[in-house]
Amino acid sequence: xxxxxxxxxxxxxxxxxxxxxxxxxxxxxxxxxxxxxxxxxxxxxxxxxxxxxxxxxxxxxxxxxxxxxxxxxxxxxxxxxxxxxxxxxxxxxxxxxxxxxxxxxxxxxxxxxxxxxxxxxxxxxxxxxxxxxxxxxx
Numbered sequence: 001x002x003x004x005x006x007x008x009x010x011x012x013x014x015x016x017x018x019x020x021x022x023x024x025x026x027x028x029x030x031x032x033x034x035x036x037x038x039x040x041x042x043x044x045x046x047x048x049x050x051x052x053x054x055x056x057x058x059x060x061x062x063x064x065x066x067x068x069x070x071x072x073x074x075x076x077x078x079x080x081x082x083x084x085x086x087x088x089x090x091x092x093x094x095x096x097x098x099x100x101x102x103x104x105x106x107x108x109x110x111x112x113x114x115x116x117x118x119x120x121x122x123x124x125x126x127x128x129x130x131x132x133x134x135x136x137x138x
Contacts, residue, residue, distance in 0.1 A: 035096040042091040
């Protein structure tokens, strides 16, 4: 974890606010945000995506010894290059992987109609001279 904030005490519960280390891994069709959360379990994490303001909220709370809780709260704006409704997360080995699929931003391929003229050789006009230079008349 990158940094901690001073401890807060609420109802005999001591809270330590942390700022977990995060990094991006870039791939062709998606980018993955890695959030390092040693000491946390999947059940202690919550991820929410708000479509209106394109915000991704990641929170967590982990019970420690001596009546102490470690917690964090991150809110990130998801750029419009990602499909917000297709973001997926998994937690494994103390790392939260949040996969951000990229929108297809390449130009659309032209749609070809499926007819005989699209696959046949081009037709020469009937009045065109033969390629050997003769008119076809003797």
